[in-house]
Amino acid sequence: MQIKYITLRHMKMRMKKPFTTSFGTQQDKEFILVEVKNTDGLSGWGESVAFTEPLYKEETVKTNWHIMEDFLIPLLLKEPITHPDQVSERFAHIKGNYMAKSALEGAVWDLYAKEKGIPLAKALGGEKKTIEVGISIGIQKSIDQLLQVIEQHVNEGYKRIKVKIKPNWDIEVIRAIRQKFPDIQLMADANSAYTLADVDHLAKLDEYNLMMIEQPLAHDDIIDHAELQAKIKTPICLDESIHSAEDVRKAIKLGSCKIINIKIGRVGGLTEAKKIHDLCQKNGIPVWCGGMLESGVGRAHNIAITTLSNFTMPGDTAASSRYWEEDIIDPEVTVENGVIFIPDRPGIGYEPNREKIEERTLFSKTFRP
Ligand SMILES: O=C(O)CCC(=O)C1=CC=C[C@@H](O)[C@@H]1C(=O)O
């Protein structure tokens, strides 16, 4: 693979509706779009999932730009690579900064698949022709409003409903949902809003037949989660705490969770995501693909990784129209009755629309070898 140049674009897109979690509300989504162009004129695309504020994890749009510009891009441009797995090897001595690494690696994976003329899903070893998806619903103004939003998405066919919980917006909310929808696949995401002092409180969720509770305790913990998992029946799913297959190995050893949410950006890219997938499969731990309110480019990467066989639970990859008046890819991601059909075009399989990208670019910079 001969890279001619790499372009970073600082993007800003307004979501249709604000999204509220236990750590905050966001409506404007800023992110970095990566384009890696080869000497034959093909482009690979990646997206950084870091937010503008360090509230979900430490990384931000600005820290990602700095790390990419000053460290990662020079490493990537230093000499040619022959396979995308070499990108994470070349970045390995740079600590942390998973989302920055992932955005560049993702663009290289897309370009690699395009050079081979195969879909990214196939390049990753995925065989599914369709994937089932769920939807993640933010905290609403009232329980009634939440029930209405859930009803709308259940009627659209989404296969699993995820709701956000936090202290004082939890047991009562889940009880009300279960009363109205006794049979839906339902889960709750706490985004680290609790501590071990809440064990008895969290155990009250056990009677509502949740598929799982996602990241109830600290964003960097796997020890307390093990203690909590021993005391509650609801399966724990780890999100924020997992950055690598090594983290997963330790979490499995300790019994910190029964399910893993794989976010490509949070684990440093597709190569590590695949490793985590394989390790979980060997250990009987199902995985699903988390979302970070991505534009179509990041969404396309999520769709590709979800074709691997141990992604047995519906993820957060909802339709483009759930987030955006207009996405930046052609065609947009559509969901029919909770199912996405995997595109069979080379690479990510959705074409980034340069005009729409230009309109949403705050600034950009190009780097050459
Ligand atoms: O629809 C999506 O892209 C998923 C949204 C979602 O649940 C999340 C997005 C970003 C940060 C978190 O709040 C969160 C999650 O923790 O999974």
Ligand SMILES: [Mg+2]
């Ligand atoms: Mg989460």
